[in-house]
Amino acid sequence: MFNPFEPGFAADPYPHLREQRETEPIQRLLFGPWILFEHADSMALLRNTSTSVEVGNATSLDPEREKLREALIDEVAPESKGRERLAILNIDPPDHTRLRKLVSSVFTPRRIGELQPMIERVVHEHLDAVESAGTMDLIPDLAFPLPFTVISEMLGMPTEHREQVREWSHTLVRILDFTISEDETRAALIAGSQMRQHLKGVIEWKRENPADDLLTAMIRAEADGDKMSDAELLEQVMLLYIAGHETTVNLIGNGTWALLQNRDQLERWRDGDADDTVAIDELLRYDSPVQLSRRIAMAPMEIHGELIEPGSFVFTSLGSSNRDPLMFGEDADVLDLGRPTASRHLSFGSGLHHCLGASLARLQGAEAIKGLIRRFPDVQADGGPDWNGRLVLRGMESLRLTLS
Numbered sequence: 001m002f003n004p005f006e007p008g009f010a011a012d013p014y015p016h017l018r019e020q021r022e023t024e025p026i027q028r029l030l031f032g033p034w035i036l037f038e039h040a041d042s043m044a045l046l047r048n049t050s051t052s053v054e055v056g057n058a059t060s061l062d063p064e065r066e067k068l069r070e071a072l073i074d075e076v077a078p079e080s081k082g083r084e085r086l087a088i089l090n091i092d093p094p095d096h097t098r099l100r101k102l103v104s105s106v107f108t109p110r111r112i113g114e115l116q117p118m119i120e121r122v123v124h125e126h127l128d129a130v131e132s133a134g135t136m137d138l139i140p141d142l143a144f145p146l147p148f149t150v151i152s153e154m155l156g157m158p159t160e161h162r163e164q165v166r167e168w169s170h171t172l173v174r175i176l177d178f179t180i181s182e183d184e185t186r187a188a189l190i191a192g193s194q195m196r197q198h199l200k201g202v203i204e205w206k207r208e209n210p211a212d213d214l215l216t217a218m219i220r221a222e223a224d225g226d227k228m229s230d231a232e233l234l235e236q237v238m239l240l241y242i243a244g245h246e247t248t249v250n251l252i253g254n255g256t257w258a259l260l261q262n263r264d265q266l267e268r269w270r271d272g273d274a275d276d277t278v279a280i281d282e283l284l285r286y287d288s289p290v291q292l293s294r295r296i297a298m299a300p301m302e303i304h305g306e307l308i309e310p311g312s313f314v315f316t317s318l319g320s321s322n323r324d325p326l327m328f329g330e331d332a333d334v335l336d337l338g339r340p341t342a343s344r345h346l347s348f349g350s351g352l353h354h355c356l357g358a359s360l361a362r363l364q365g366a367e368a369i370k371g372l373i374r375r376f377p378d379v380q381a382d383g384g385p386d387w388n389g390r391l392v393l394r395g396m397e398s399l400r401l402t403l404s
Contacts, residue, residue, distance in 0.1 A: 001024075001027060001029075001030075002016075002020050002027055002029065002035055002317075003016070004016075004391050010387040010388075010389045011384070011385075011387055013291070013319055013394075014319065014320075014323055014333065017037065017317060017319055017320035017323065018320070018323065018333070020037050020317070020320065021037040021038060021317075021320045021323075021324060024037075025037045025038045025041065025304055026041065026303050026304045026306050028306075029315075032312075032313065033294070033312065033313035033314065033315055034303075034306070034308055034312060034313070034314045034315065035292075035314070035315040035316075035317055036303065036314065036315070036316050036317060036321075037317045037320040037321065037324075038320075038321065038324055038326065039321040039322070039324035039326060039327040039328075039344075039346070040324075040326065040327070041303055041304070041316075041321075042293075042316035042317070042318065042321040042346055043321070043346060043350050045295055045314055045316055046293065046295065046316060046346065046349055046350040046351045046353070047350050047351035047352075048295065048351070049093075049351070049352065050298055050299055051295035051296060051297060051298055051314075052092050052295065052296040052298050053089070053090055053091065053092060053096075053294075053295060053296065053353065054090065054091060054092050054296070055090070055296075057296045057298060057311065058296045058311055058312070058313055059309075059310070059311030059312070068182065068185075069185060072182070072185055072186055072189055073189060075186075076186055076189050076190050076193065077189040077190060077192060077193035079193065079196075080189065080192055080193050080196060086231055086232050086234075086235040087235040087236060087238065087239045088100050088103065088236065088239065088353075088356075089239055089243065089353065093352065096352065096353075097352075098223075098226060099228065099232060099236070100352075100356070101223050102218075102221045102222075102223055102226070102227070102228055103218065103221070103236055103356060104356060105221055105223055106214060106217035106218055106221050107214070107356055107357070109359060111214070112359050112360050112363065113363075115150065115154065115360070115363065116363060116367070118150070118153060119146070119150055119363060119364055119367045120367050120371070122145075122146055122149050122150065123142070123146060123367050123368050123371040123372075124371060124375075126141060126142045126145065126146065127142070127371060127372065127375050127376075129141070130403065131375075131403065133403075134402065134403050134404070135382065135400065135401065135402055135403060136400075136401050136403060137398050137399065137400050137401070138252070138253060138256055138372075138398075138399040138400075138401055139249065139253055139396060139397060139398055139399060140398075142252065142368060142372065143248075143249045143252035143253050143256075143368065144166075144249050145166075146248070146252070146364060146368055147244065147245045147248035147249060147364055148162070148165075148166050148169070148241075148245050149162075150360075150364060151240055151241060151244050151245060152165075153213075154213065154214045155213060155214045155215040155237065155240070156206065156211050156212075156213025156214065156215050156216060157202060157215070158202065158205070161198060164198075165195065165198065165199075165241070166245075167191075168191040168192070168194055168195040168198075169191075169195065169241045169242055169245055169246070170245075170246070171187055171188055171191035172188050172191045172192045172195060172242060173188075173242050173245075173246045173393065174187075174188050174390070175188040175189070175192070176392045176393060177390050177391055177392050177393070178391070178392075179391055192238075195238065195241075196234060196238065199234055199237055199238065200234055202215075203215070203219065203230075203233060203234065203237070206219060207219060215237065218233060218236065218237070219233065240357070243355075243357065244357045244360065244361070246289075246393050246395070247289045247290060247361060247393065248289075248360075248361050248364050248365065249289075249395060250289030250290075250393060250394060250395030250396075251280075251283070251284065251289045251361060251364075251365040252364070252365055252368045252369060253385070253395050253396045253399055254283070254287040254288075254289060254394065254395060254396070255280070255283035255284075255287070255365060255369050256369055256372065256399065257287075257381070257385055257396070257399060258283055258286050258287050258335055259283075259335075259369070259373065260379070260380070260381045261335075262335040265335050265336070265337050266373055268337055268338075269337055269369075269370065269373065270373045270374055270377055274337040274338060275338075276366040276370065277343075277362065277366070278337060278338060278339070278342055278343075279337040279366070280362045280365050280366045280369075281342035281343045281345060281362070282335065282336060282337050282338075282339050282342040283335075283337075283365070283369075284322075284342075284345050284347040284348075284362075284365075285322045285323075285328070285339070285342050285344075285345035285347065286322070286323075286335050287319075287394070288318050288319050288322055288345070288346075288347040288394065289347065289393060289394060289395060290318055290347055290349075290392065290393060290394075291317065291318055291319045291391060291392060291393075291394045292315050292316065292317060292318060292391060292392050293315070293316045293318060293346075293349055294313055294314065294315045294316070295313075295314050295316075296311065296312070296313055296314070297309065297310050297311065297312045297314060298310055298311075301314075316346070318346050318347060319394070321346050322345045322346060322347060327341065327344060328341055328344070329341070348361075376401075376403040376404060377404075378404040379401055379402070379403055379404065380401065380402045380404070381399065381400070381401060381402075382400040382401060382402050383400055385398065385399045386398040386399070
């Protein structure tokens with residue numbers, strides 16, 4: 001059975017995922033949900049418009065766990081009750097369609113493309129800061145501050161509270177993991193409440209001080225006579241920080257570690273023999289920053305002979321799906337920065353909820369990793385990573401590097 005707690009899983013889950021995919025590609029987990037391991041099944045589920053992402057439609061939740069969570073919300077963050085259901089990640093059409101249209105009207109490819117010089121500048125500033133020391137810790141010295149700085153500058157956020165907002169975001173994102181402890185849940189709820197209160201004030205300030213930035217554009221966004229409510233706007237800004245930050249940190253960390261373990265591929269990209277977009281897609285495929293996604297069945301579904309009842313949670317193992325030989329060939333466990341099918345990975349999801357920030361994540365990942373390996377062509381790992389041990393957002397807390 002699928003067991004993410006077995007020794008060695010955090011460091012390298014892929015042998016275990018391969019075993020699950022080859023022996024039992026659909027499984028019922030001990031606490032109720034189903035999980036899929038094959039690419040075709042995962043993609044079909046993610047694109048199935050008759051499924052839901054709204055937790056209220058689930059009937060297979062652990063009632064005791066939900067009761068505890070509701071009690072914690074009432075205790076430490078009563079004003080946030082139900083607020084997560086306003087973010088586009090957690091709602092179904094037609095509300096999802098309406099909000100996504102409003103957000104995507106300002107979160108455009110042109111606006112993201114214009115960020116490239118700023119992203120390159122920030123990468124070089126962080127590399128300048130560690131060059132004389134000859135060593136760095138990739139996560140706190142580059143991977144963590146880069147996407148946070150980019151999102152903050154994109155939104156036009158005031159600079160004086162950035163460190164605090166970054167800490168709130170890092171604490172809050174842990175709530176996505178279904179193995180989170182009671183103490184971690186309480187800390188995440190408190191961080192979310194404090195972050196909402198801060199951002200609410202920032203949005204009010206921005207209304208009085210508009211500028212040429214994403215937050216001003218989101219405040220003004222209108223489509224077919226429709227605008228976001230104040231609560232909806234606040235939750236989309238929260239989502240940009242949480243979803244846009246942590247996943248990009250993991251992309252930079254996981255991608256760099258993959259290259260250090262596959263030196264021929266590092267040298268290939270370092271020497272200009274790999275296309276940036278293909279290289280980043282292959283790194284996303286090879287070790288996905290997001291390992292699990294979920295949907296809720298709204299009608300009976302049959303997969304590999306198993307009947308999934310309405311109201312059931314169904315997880316997709318993105319890590320397993322991205323290594324499926326039926327999609328990527330018999331060398332699916334090999335890192336190949338020239339892989340022609342690399343873009344078929346599911347690391348950004350698929351269907352209605354395909355990640356809005358995919359192009360921004362690709363751009364930041366490419367600039368950070370490419371900048372590192374070209375500035376320091378003989379960079380080496382000083383020991384292995386300190387993995388975060390999370391089941392949904394796979395990444396590391398630390399990766400020491402020797403620069404040269």
